Amino acid sequence: MEKLNFFQKIGFGLKKTRDNINKKLNLLFGKKIDEAFFDELEELLITSDIGMKMSEEISSKLRKIAGENAITDPARIREELINIISEQITPETSEKTARIVLVIGVNGAGKTTTIGKLAARFKAEGKRIILAAADTFRAAAVEQLEIWAKRADVEIVTRPEGSDPASVVYDAIDIFKARHADVLIIDTAGRLHNKKNLMDELAKIRRIIADKTGNSDTETLLVLDATTGQNAVSQARLFNEACDVDGIILTKLDGTAKGGIIIPISAELKIPVKYIGVGEQIDDLTPFDARAFTEALFDTDSDEQ
Numbered sequence: 644m645e646k647l648n649f650f651q652k653i654g655f656g657l658k659k660t661r662d663n664i665n666k667k668l669n670l671l672f673g674k675k676i677d678e679a680f681f682d683e684l685e686e687l688l689i690t691s692d693i694g695m696k697m698s699e700e701i702s703s704k705l706r707k708i709a710g711e712n713a714i715t716d717p718a719r720i721r722e723e724l725i726n727i728i729s730e731q732i733t734p735e736t737s738e739k740t741a742r743i744v745l746v747i748g749v750n751g752a753g754k755t756t757t758i759g760k761l762a763a764r765f766k767a768e769g770k771r772i773i774l775a776a777a778d779t780f781r782a783a784a785v786e787q788l789e790i791w792a793k794r795a796d797v798e799i800v801t802r803p804e805g806s807d808p809a810s811v812v813y814d815a816i817d818i819f820k821a822r823h824a825d826v827l828i829i830d831t832a833g834r835l836h837n838k839k840n841l842m843d844e845l846a847k848i849r850r851i852i853a854d855k856t857g858n859s860d861t862e863t864l865l866v867l868d869a870t871t872g873q874n875a876v877s878q879a880r881l882f883n884e885a886c887d888v889d890g891i892i893l894t895k896l897d898g899t900a901k902g903g904i905i906i907p908i909s910a911e912l913k914i915p916v917k918y919i920g921v922g923e924q925i926d927d928l929t930p931f932d933a934r935a936f937t938e939a940l941f942d943t944d945s946d947e948q
């Protein structure tokens with residue numbers, strides 16, 4: 644079911660990226676499989692935001708496999724291309740949800756929205772969820788999370804604007820323990836006075852979590868906006884240095900032709916992509932499946948469904 648759901652969601656969510664790739668891919672696969680073919684394929688991958696380095700690697704692997712096995716059938720080449728790309732994507736290691744989920748990312752990436760979606764999803768699994776509004780930088784941030792808590796029908800811990808975010812987390816963990824809840828999801832600010840402030844604040848929150856829970860069963864999830872393309876890769880690098888990111892959630896795939904960005908993010912940083920966001924509604928979040936994702940991007944046969 645999950646898989647079917649993934650295909651349906653992703654088929655739609657990836658429409659822009661697919662249209663972009665497919666137009667060129669179909670033209671390319673109508674040609675003879677020769678040296679020029681692989682050069683053009685590499686170009687196509689680069690223009691799909693897969694990144695220069697990854698695109699080179701992928702096309703040279705494909706060239707090698709095609710050469711060694713004397714493959715000239717475009718359908719088989721396409722199959723090998725899907726194999727190579729899905730193997731590059733760092734696999735998710737555990738399906739389990741941690742008890743404490745810290746959500747980080749730059750402002751506007753989609754953290755608060757994603758937390759609302761996650762809360763609804765975990766709640767539907769029968770879990771007891773608490774949200775912590777640790778983005779106290781602006782009042783609207785707390786209100787926004789409150790709206791999502793209502794929508795998802797889960798409890799929320801808030802403190803007034805300007806409160807110390809780490810102290811919100813401190814209190815929220817106490818409440819989480821007292822309620823015997825299953826998952827605590829922490830929303831954080833995407834922008835403080837400057838980047839150093841933000842990273843220091845996140846480090847402080849992480850210390851509080853470690854002190855109060857021994858860091859057992861904690862997960863730091865980085866939210867990245869797919870529409871920012873290559874910028875998302877550098878953000879991931881920056882946050883990962885400061886926070887040891889356990890997983891990535893890539894949002895706004897529905898609004899971009901740059902969906903290929905998942906591939907370099909996951910392959911270069913070796914961080915698994917856990918979920919993808921494909922819209923603004925509460926159920927527009929789906930667990931990431933590398934193989935299904937790659938097939939949805941490159942398998943033009945399943946196009947008009």
Ligand SMILES: Nc1nc2c(ncn2[C@@H]2O[C@H](COP(=O)(O)OP(=O)(O)OP(=O)(O)O)[C@@H](O)[C@H]2O)c(=O)[nH]1
Pocket residue numbers: 748749750751752753754755756757778784831832833834866894895896897898919920921922923927
């Ligand atoms: N189309 C689309 N829009 C999204 C998605 N996820 C989030 N958004 C929109 O992106 C905008 C920013 O989302 P927020 O959840 O407020 O982002 P944030 O990271 O919490 O931002 P700050 O609180 O400012 O740090 C909102 O308008 C969301 O509706 C998605 O998957 N698809």
Ligand SMILES: [Mg+2]
Pocket residue numbers: 754755756778784830831
């Ligand atoms: Mg927010």
